[in-house]
Amino acid sequence: MxxxxxxxxxxxxxxxxxxxxxxxxxxxxxxxxxxxxxxxxxxxxxxxxxxxxxxxxxxxxxxxxxxxxxxxxxxxxxxxxxxxxxxxxxxxxxxxxxxxxxxxxxxxxxxxxxxxxxxxxxxxxxxxxxxxxxxxxxxxxxxxxxxxxxxxxxxxxxxxxxxxxxxxxxxxxxxxxxxxxxxxxxxxxxxxxxxxxxxxxxxxxxxxxxxxxxxxxxxxxxxxxxxxxxxxxxxxxxGYQNEVVRASDGAANTTRTLLYNHLRGTFGWPAEYSPRTIINKSFIEHEAGTAFDDLKVLHDEAVKKGDSAWGLEGRVATYAGASIGLxxxxxxxxxxxxxxxxxxxxxxxxxxxx
Amino acid sequence: MxxxxxxxxxxxxxxxxxxxxxxxxxxxxxxxxxxxxxxxxxxxxxxxxxxxxxxxxxxxxxxxxxxxxxxxxxxxxxxxxxxxxxxxxxxxxxxxxxxxxxxxxxxxxxxxxxxxxxxxxxxxxxxxxxxxxxxxxxxxxxxxxxxxxxxxxxxxxxxxxxxxxxxxxxxxxxxxxxxxxxxxxxxxxxxxxxxxxxxxxxxxxxxxxxxxxxxxxxxxxxxxxxxxxxxxxxxxxxGYQNEVVRASDGAANTTRTLLYNHLRGTFGWPAEYSPRTIINKSFIEHEAGTAFDDLKVLHDEAVKKGDSAWGLEGRVATYAGASIGLxxxxxxxxxxxxxxxxxxxxxxxxxxxx
Missing domain, CATH: 3.20.20.70 (Aldolase class I)
Structure with a gap:
């Protein structure tokens, strides 16, 4: 075949x-x-x-x-x-x-x-x-x-x-x-x-x-x-590419969440789907209970920073698979x-x- | 090696x-x-x-x-x-x-x-x-x-x-x-x-x-x-073995849950662990909101039935992996x-x- x-x-x-x-x-x-x-x-x-x-x-x-x-x-x-x-x-x-x-x-x-x-x-x-x-x-x-x-x-x-x-x-x-x-x-x-x-x-x-x-x-x-x-x-x-290279342990450091879609203003994906992304401060603070509107303000400020918006201290979507450690x-x-x-x-x- | x-x-x-x-x-x-x-x-x-x-x-x-x-x-x-x-x-x-x-x-x-x-x-x-x-x-x-x-x-x-x-x-x-x-x-x-x-x-x-x-x-x-x-x-x-043979689609029909451990009276596993099991009525009704005590009564009755306690209509633990469909x-x-x-x-x- x-x-x-x-x-x-x-x-x-x-x-x-x-x-x-x-x-x-x-x-x-x-x-x-x-x-x-x-x-x-x-x-x-x-x-x-x-x-x-x-x-x-x-x-x-x-x-x-x-x-x-x-x-x-x-x-x-x-x-x-x-x-x-x-x-x-x-x-x-x-x-x-x-x-x-x-x-x-x-x-x-x-x-x-x-x-x-x-x-x-x-x-x-x-x-x-x-x-x-x-x-x-x-x-x-x-x-x-x-x-x-x-x-x-x-x-x-x-x-x-x-x-x-x-x-x-x-x-x-x-x-x-x-x-x-x-x-x-x-x-x-x-x-x-x-x-x-x-x-x-x-x-x-x-x-x-x-x-x-x-x-x-x-x-x-x-x-x-x-x-x-x-x-x-x-x-x-x-900044995104550097983060894909830097990140490892996809099991621990990626997750499926709609959070970043919503922070970016992306809505409408059918409910069957959710994206895997590298975890950064937006998700960590979301899990800790920070309100979406506050995360959105911080996210939008981060976007303006360019490449430093990604990374451990970053806040923007970093869609990537569990293979990042390879x-x-x-x-x-x-x-x-x-x-x-x-x-x-x-x-x-x-x-x-x- | x-x-x-x-x-x-x-x-x-x-x-x-x-x-x-x-x-x-x-x-x-x-x-x-x-x-x-x-x-x-x-x-x-x-x-x-x-x-x-x-x-x-x-x-x-x-x-x-x-x-x-x-x-x-x-x-x-x-x-x-x-x-x-x-x-x-x-x-x-x-x-x-x-x-x-x-x-x-x-x-x-x-x-x-x-x-x-x-x-x-x-x-x-x-x-x-x-x-x-x-x-x-x-x-x-x-x-x-x-x-x-x-x-x-x-x-x-x-x-x-x-x-x-x-x-x-x-x-x-x-x-x-x-x-x-x-x-x-x-x-x-x-x-x-x-x-x-x-x-x-x-x-x-x-x-x-x-x-x-x-x-x-x-x-x-x-x-x-x-x-x-x-x-x-x-x-x-x-009954358990028959269910492993019968069941398919491990993604849809198995899940990790502590429910069956608890129904069986098994407690004490460290929090890092949870078992994958074939889904049956206990889990479905648990998800639908039935109280644990009610599920426990039904579970314990099912146990007495022997082999028919397993299966689609069953209620007892059926630990198995996602490979059941193979x-x-x-x-x-x-x-x-x-x-x-x-x-x-x-x-x-x-x-x-x-």
């Missing part, structure tokens, strides 16, 4: 590594760097749906600039005119008309759909319209529970890829009914086996060990978000991808010979 | 699989069946510490009966007189004098120590006294957080094996600061790398995929509890061990060639 999947992304190499569509932070530079290295990079949702059109246009320009200069993207067959990056949308908040128009114009190789407003049936409408606008754009759908997997199988539009996200993940994941990948992934894989849909693993993976482990669980590839927050191409404040420095996305591929294969070999 | 570890248990084969010391339910028959198949079986703590002496005596007799009949245990060198099963203790509740006397008399190959009353320093006293009483008994210590790993490294008695338990685990694990193995294991492994102590993975693993994945994360072996609740040799009520039948422990070994190697091979 993994080999068949790879064949749809002609430039990609095994093991198949993917950078997640992190909202705003996964821009064209990061996505293209990941794809260029043999992975698949996703552009994340924007502050507004329109922003994804701007990002796709930028990615399209960058790809055209490198064509012909013996770029890895020359592997794209002439008949396959897709853009070698994907694009992500959050269904509850994104505008389907604008999204479909952008996909129709720039033909990203994949569209990653997540977080419907009320029902997984919404994926059908999005999938159908995207496929009409761009038949070669593969439909990726992210889920985090067995129940969602079973519901998805009753949809009329079959996704091309399903991403299974474990509770270890950063950013928005299942609020209360998540579970670690180790138990979650195999059970969903069993339930979806008959569908022949390739499954990718996401959540808590940031190095070759996790990649190798996910492949053993049955994943056809691995998605990472947090690891790429520490990529030099990430569209992220320096990330020790910033590196180019291409080096991250190729280093992880190499290390994962080494780990698998070592596990087989022990 | 895995090879070096295996050499301490002369009958064991790779990959190294271990049945966890589940309280009462892991008796001599289960432990010996696991060891006989090339794994390492642990006898669990008893309702009273004295019970472990009875169990060790029984195991000792069973081993003597099979010696000479070309038993796998004949591989034990004549100079190595350990019993080829381990024994588990919960420090907060078990009596050290009785435990050490039992270990001194029966010389189990390993003693698994868990859940100190107040401080990880208690492991020092237990380790020292066990080693004095039985120098060949290896000390295994179970932890579930990075903080514990770091504290353990400051202890004066170095454990022979550390078991890292992920949040997916059944029975008593970390109450609030646990994390899925995928992110937890590698970070603890990095922190303990200098110690050269072999690390085993536990929690949420019940098939060859999980075993293979854990080995890729860097584990020298894998511990399973829930999987062996469905072993024919488990000392478990039929367990589809009861099998002999030896077949479980050897089937998982074979499947794990197949999974690793397949991951390496994809």
């Amino acid at each position: 993994a080999t068949k999947l790879l064949s749809r992304y002609s430039w990609a190499t095994s093991p198949f590594l993917v950078s997640a569509p992190m909202r705003v932070m996964s821009g064209p530079a990061l996505a293209l760097a990941v794809s260029r290295a043999g992975g698949l990079g996703f552009i994340g949702p924007g502050a507004k749906t329109q922003d994804t059109e701007v990002d796709l246009e930028q990615a399209s320009k960058l790809v055209k600039q490198t064509r012909g200069s013996s770029s890895v993207f020359d592997k794209l067959s002439p008949t396959n005119s897709v853009l070698p990056v994907g694009i992500g949308y959050q269904l509850w908040g994104d505008d389907i008309d604008i999204a479909v128009a952008a996909i129709g114009r720039y033909k990203p190789c994949a569209a990653w759909l997540y977080a419907p407003k009320q029902s997984l049936k919404e994926f059908d409408d999005w999938s159908r319209r995207i496929r009409q606008a761009s038949p070669d754009t593969q439909i990726w759908i992210q889920i985090g529970t067995l129940k969602e997997a079973k519901q998805l199988l009753t949809n009329s539009e079959k996704p091309d890829v399903v991403v299974i996200q474990g509770a270890e993940s950063g950013g928005h994941g299942r609020a209360t009914d998540g579970m670690g990948l180790m138990a979650l992934f195999p059970e969903i894989a069993d339930a979806m086996e008959g569908s022949q849909i390739p499954l990718l693993a996401a959540g808590g993976i940031a190095d070759g060990r996790g990649v190798a482990a996910a492949l053993c669980l049955g994943a056809s590839g691995v998605v990472m978000g947090t690891r790429f927050l520490a990529a030099s191409e990430a569209r992220i404040s320096r 990330i020790h420095g910033v590196a180019d996305a291409g080096d991250i991808v190729q280093g992880l591929q190499k290390d994962a294969l080494k780990r698998i070999q070592s596990a087989g010979s022990s | 895995a090879t070096k570890l295996l050499s301490r248990y002369s009958w064991a084969t790779s990959p190294f699989l271990v049945s966890a010391p589940m309280r009462v339910m892991s008796g001599p028959a289960l432990a010996l069946a696991v060891s006989r198949a090339g794994g390492l079986g642990f006898i669990g703590p008893g309702a009273k510490t004295q019970d472990t002496e009875v169990d060790l005596e029984q195991a000792s007799k069973l081993v003597k009966q099979t010696r000479g009949s070309s038993s796998v245990f004949d591989k034990l060198s004549p100079t190595n007189s350990v019993l080829p099963v381990g024994i588990g203790y919960q420090l907060w509740g078990d009596d050290i004098d009785i435990a050490v006397a039992a270990i001194g008399r029966y010389k189990p190959c390993a003693a698994w120590l868990y859940a100190p009353k107040q401080s990880l320093k208690e492991f020092d006293d237990w380790s020292r006294r066990i080693r004095q009483a039985s120098p060949d008994t290896q000390i295994w210590i179970q932890i579930g957080t990075l903080k514990e790993a770091k504290q353990l490294l400051t202890n004066s008695e170095k454990p022979d094996v550390v078991v890292i338990q992920g949040a997916e685990s059944g029975g008593h694990g970390r109450a609030t600061d646990g994390m899925g193995l995928m992110a937890l294991f590698p970070e603890i492994a990095d922190a303990m790398e200098g110690s050269q102590i072999p690390l085993l993975a536990a929690g949420g693993i019940a098939d060859g995929r999980g075993v293979a994945a854990a080995l890729c994360l860097g584990a020298s072996g894998v511990v399973m509890g829930t999987r062996f609740l469905a072993a024919s040799e488990a000392r478990i009520s039929r 367990i589809h039948g009861v099998a002999d422990a030896g077949d479980i061990v050897q089937g998982l070994q074979k499947d794990a190697l197949k999974r690793i091979q397949s991951a390496g060639s994809s």
